[in-house]
Amino acid sequence: MRIKFWGVRGSIPAPGPETNRYGGNTSCVSVHTAAGNLIIIDMGTGLMHLGNALLRTEFGKGAGRATILLSHTHWDHIQGLGFFPPVFIGGNQFTVWGPGSSPDVLEQILEGQMDPNFSPLQTLKNLSAKVDVRAALPAFEAEGVRITTREHAHGHTRALSFRVEEAGRSFVYASDVGYPESGPEPAAIAHYANADVLLHDSTYKPEDQATRRNRGFSSYEEACAAAIAAKAKRLVPFHYDQDYSDDAVDGIVAACTALLAPHGIAVTPAREGDELEI
Amino acid sequence: MKVRFWGVRGSIPVPGRATNRYGGNTSCVEVRPRAADPIIIDAGTGIRHLGKALMEGTFGDGRGKASILISHTHWDHVQGLPFFSPLYRAGNQVHIFARQRDMHLEAVFSQQHDAAYFPVPLSAMHADMHFHELVEGARFHIGKAHVTCARLNHPWVAIAYRVDVDGASVVYCSDTAPFTDMLLGRDFIERPSFGTLPPPVQSELAAMRAGVVALAKNADLLIYDTQFTPEEYQARPHWGHSRPDDAIEIAREAKVKQLCLFHHAPMRSDDDNDKILAAARELVSADKFTLVSAYEGLEIPLGDQ
Numbered sequence: 370m371r372i373k374f375w376g377v378r379g380s381i382p383a384p385g386p387e388t389n390r391y392g393g394n395t396s397c398v399s400v401h402t403a404a405g406n407l408i409i410i411d412m413g414t415g416l417m418h419l420g421n422a423l424l425r426t427e428f429g430k431g432a433g434r435a436t437i438l439l440s441h442t443h444w445d446h447i448q449g450l451g452f453f454p455p456v457f458i459g460g461n462q463f464t465v466w467g468p469g470s471s472p473d474v475l476e477q478i479l480e481g482q483m484d485p486n487f488s489p490l491q492t493l494k495n496l497s498a499k500v501d502v503r504a505a506l507p508a509f510e511a512e513g514v515r516i517t518t519r520e521h522a523h524g525h526t527r528a529l530s531f532r533v534e535e536a537g538r539s540f541v542y543a544s545d546v547g548y549p550e551s552g553p554e555p556a557a558i559a560h561y562a563n564a565d566v567l568l569h570d571s572t573y574k575p576e577d578q579a580t581r582r583n584r585g586f587s588s589y590e591e592a593c594a595a596a597i598a599a600k601a602k603r604l605v606p607f608h609y610d611q612d613y614s615d616d617a618v619d620g621i622v623a624a625c626t627a628l629l630a631p632h633g634i635a636v637t638p639a640r641e642g643d644e645l646e647i
Numbered sequence: 648m649k650v651r652f653w654g655v656r657g658s659i660p661v662p663g664r665a666t667n668r669y670g671g672n673t674s675c676v677e678v679r680p681r682a683a684d685p686i687i688i689d690a691g692t693g694i695r696h697l698g699k700a701l702m703e704g705t706f707g708d709g710r711g712k713a714s715i716l717i718s719h720t721h722w723d724h725v726q727g728l729p730f731f732s733p734l735y736r737a738g739n740q741v742h743i744f745a746r747q748r749d750m751h752l753e754a755v756f757s758q759q760h761d762a763a764y765f766p767v768p769l770s771a772m773h774a775d776m777h778f779h780e781l782v783e784g785a786r787f788h789i790g791k792a793h794v795t796c797a798r799l800n801h802p803w804v805a806i807a808y809r810v811d812v813d814g815a816s817v818v819y820c821s822d823t824a825p826f827t828d829m830l831l832g833r834d835f836i837e838r839p840s841f842g843t844l845p846p847p848v849q850s851e852l853a854a855m856r857a858g859v860v861a862l863a864k865n866a867d868l869l870i871y872d873t874q875f876t877p878e879e880y881q882a883r884p885h886w887g888h889s890r891p892d893d894a895i896e897i898a899r900e901a902k903v904k905q906l907c908l909f910h911h912a913p914m915r916s917d918d919d920n921d922k923i924l925a926a927a928r929e930l931v932s933a934d935k936f937t938l939v940s941a942y943e944g945l946e947i948p949l950g951d952q
């Protein structure tokens with residue numbers, strides 16, 4: 370599996386020189402399987418840049434196919450859809466697996482993003498590519514790999530974390546995770562168990578989280594606690610607060626490294642444009 | 648008054664090194680009359696930073712009052728509103744003006760805060776919010792400032808604003824297509840064509856254009872949507888954006904004193920924007936008005952200070 374980070378920021382894109390190194394685009398990660406298939410996780414503004422890169426592949430000719438895993442429908446996880454060039458090319462096919470009691474509910478929410486008051490696209494039906502929306506199952510196969518899903522609390526709502534497994538290797542994407550005060554629950558740890566790479570919500574420094582716990586994001590300390598309890602091999606901190614400069618994120622990374630080194634867990638921060646081979 | 652740019656980008660925010668100088672935030676302009684409350688035009692992601700600056704003053708202790716004029720509710724003009732800190736402080740008063748829609752404005756803005764999309768409902772914002780529905784041609788006062796507006800040629804309709812205060816005037820004209828090739832409104836246009844328009848459509852466009860020229864008449868500053876290059880416009884005339892040439896024509900006819908290129912395309916790098924500005928300046932070398940290109944942090948003083 371080859372993981373690439375296209376957007377690593379939470380809540381709202383944060384342009385400016387102070388975010389140049391880690392990047393200011395919102396959540397989007399691509400996973401290329403060993404077999405060469407594509408899985409996209411979340412559709413924040415980073416998706417636009419992934420889409421531009423994909424135009425040089427079969428997606429540019431209307432012969433592309435990808436699976437999109439959607440953690441939840443907050444703006445920072447869907448804003449890129451209307452700016453994803455491959456969806457404007459007929460012939461491309463996307464299957465979106467996301468939260469919701471039914472595919473119709475999820476499709477209605479995505480449709481609302483294109484409402485003519487808000488978007489010149491007016492409706493999802495104006496996208497030329499085929500976009501098939503489905504409610505994510507607890508476990509399913511897509512692009513030749515096995516995916517397991519866990520629903521977790523995220524403030525007043527729920528979101529999904531995903532575990533992608535191929536040939537004995539595993540990648541977990543756990544963003545926008547709000548744990549109880551007692552920390553990560555056993556079900557969360559079971560979902561992350563022994564992951565080769567655990568990408569985890571690290572929105573806040575603990576002191577900032579203290580005043581905003583109701584928002585449903587993790588601190589980097591919770592991310593580290595999850596990595597230790599799950600015996601993950603590598604932690605990827607992700608979904609940095611929009612107000613954190615690169616220097617502040619450096620601080621988060623250093624703190625994670627200090628917490629995890631005694632446990633032999635490596636730390637690779639999510640940074641726009643970086644790749645990680647599993 | 649002072650005019651300050653907090654977001655100058657169109658369509659979608661674009662973080663990254665290539666946009667450091669002009670800025671990657673979407674549309675937001677602050678008009679600050681002398682010794683009076685701010686008048687904010689559009690609430691793209693740039694308004695997040697304006698909000699933080701305002702919290703340093705009276706808004707920080709819930710005694711602030713601001714008016715926000717919305718050109719239209721496309722995402723790049725409203726995305727920052729849920730991140731505008733003064734709205735989370737009780738006591739602040741925020742008046743939101745926008746064109747009338749099919750449903751009440753408060754319902755439109757509530758949709759943005761629907762639980763599916765954003766964690767905090769509009770009803771939970773602590774500030775005192777008031778929604779004011781406008782139609783083209785409306786004229787009203789915000790304190791000592793006089794505000795007028797005109798319709799633009801844009802999908803689902805946008806409006807331009809003129810603010811007269813402190814002996815000067817600023818006109819904000821974004822987003823709009825030129826008034827020549829197609830009339831944009833409620834219909835979704837899949838494939839544009841450049842045919843001859845039926846006479847009623849021609850006259851409607853001509854009237855809209857005359858309205859914009861009248862609105863901008865003798866303005867000290869005209870801020871204009873120049874998202875497209877001529878080639879891009881040919882490919883996408885139905886997207887509702889103009890070229891620098893269109894802005895220059897309106898500026899000439901309206902006899903403005905200064906023209907500002909605005910609503911830069913997301914894929915435009917700082918170097919691209921420099922080139923577009925230089926080329927546009929060539930075109931107006933014999934004209935009487937000055938020409939600038941908007942960037943985050945640009946502040947233009949007008950009239951009485």
Ligand SMILES: [Zn+2]
Pocket residue numbers: 379380396443445446545608
């Ligand atoms: Zn998020």
Ligand SMILES: [Zn+2]
Pocket residue numbers: 657658721723724822910
């Ligand atoms: Zn716009």
Ligand SMILES: [Zn+2]
Pocket residue numbers: 719721801822887
């Ligand atoms: Zn627009």
